[in-house]
Amino acid sequence: MLHMIISGLLCGAVLGFVLQRGRFCLTGGFRDMYVAKDNRIFTALLIAITIQSIGVYALIAFGLVQFTPGTFPWLATAFGSFIFGIGIVYASGCATGTWYRAAEGLVGSWIALFTYMLMSAVMRSSHFAGFNTEIKSFQTPANSIAETFGLPVWVFIGLLVVVTTFFVTRELRKPKLAVASLPQKRTGLSHVLFEKRWHPFVTASLIGVIALAAWPLSEATGRMAGLGITTPSANILQFLVTGDYKFVNWGVFLVLGIFIGAHIAARGSREFRLRAADGATSVRSVGGGLLMGLGASLAGGCTIGNSLVMTAMMTWQGWVAMLFTILGVWTASYFLYVRRPAKARLVTQTA
Known part of the structure; x- marks a missing residue:
């Protein structure tokens, strides 16, 4: 139990610190692909996926970790991910983004986080057992992409490396934009950790290493999985309501650690400040959080569980979920x- 607490909190704290300091949130990254035609965060995500994929499958080859891809509930994955994508736009943050922004003092993120946890817990209750069973019955037996094509998984990892290298090279060749920065007030490690702007590719590389480390750390406690946010978030609420320790596992301490690490980063960089949400933002946060909990529960994961982890494991669930999450983000962003801005301009011109 002590090992579970320490390793879970430590892994989560490091992840939360990196997420907050690197301002790494896939909601903005997926949105910017459509609205601003900016693919930097998507490219950064590919870096994290690639690092994790190479590392985890190397650990599997040496018999250090285990992974079973299971079946592919295609309807629940696609529909749930699309709903989740819409939700994270209205909530102004994905699952991890909501956790680390709540640690920065954003009340709107606190609202979204609570409703996300609430709906995730409700979706796991007996009231929705029949619905979950029915929608997840539309499935294919093979979730592994390599198994589907009858090829070694390293063929697809190699392809991922090529694609990632192409996107990274293209992004690095683009002219650097001038970015305003505050005057440097710190030196040495303090400047690097709390003041210097982190490059998204550096942030993504660190996230990839953390995601890799999560596998053996989690499996050492009997939880046979890597990073995950939705189920542990639901487990926290279920434990608080029932007091049943069956809901307490490594993942619970992981998400609590994310909050702690992000709060330390926000305090250290002087970015922590309690900021109340207005009425419109609060309503969007409630709706966004509910959609996040509903969608991630149906899809079997969020942007971390599916778009980062299951993609690295070369599963249909991971890549299909990421595709439909992006489509959901683009729909809500439209x-x-x-x-909305186009309509506002039209009203102004005709007034």
Whole structure:
């Protein structure tokens, strides 16, 4: 139990610190692909996936960790991920983004986080057992992409390396944009950790290493999985309501650690500040959090569980989930950032 607490909190704290200091949130990254035609965060995500994929399958080859891809519930994955994608735009953050922004003092993120946890817990209750069983019955027996094509998984990892290298090279060749920065007030390690702007590719590399380390750390406690946010978030609420310790595992301490690490980073960089949400933001946060919990529960994971971890494991669930999450983000972004400003300009011109 002590090992579970220490390793879970430590892994989560390091992840939360990196996420907060690197401002790494896939909601903005997926949105910017459509709204700003900026693929930097998506490219960074590919870096994290690649590092994790190479590392975990090397650990599997040496018999140090285990992984079973299971079946592929295609309907629940696609539909749930699309709903989740819409939700994270209205909540102004993905699962990890909501956790680390709550640690920065954003009340809107606290609202989204609570409703996300609530809906995730509700979806795991007996009230939705029939619905979950029915929608997840639409599945294929093979979730492994390598198994589907009858090829070694390293063929697909090699392809991922090539694709990632292409995107990274293309991004690095682009002209660097001038970014305003505050005057340097610290020196040495303090400047690097709390003041210097982190490059998204550096942040992604660190996340990939952390995601890799999560596998043996988690499996050492009997939890046979890597990083995950949705189920542990639901487990926290279920434990608080029932007091049943069956809901307490390594993942619970992971997400609590994310909050702690992000709070330390926010305090150290002087970015912590309690910021109240107005009425419109609060309503969006409630709706976004509910959609996040619903979608991630159906899809079997969020942007971390599916778009980072299951993609690295070369599963259909991971890559299909990421595709439909992006489509959901783009759909919500159209109504919030594209269509609405266009209507506002039209009203101004005709007034």
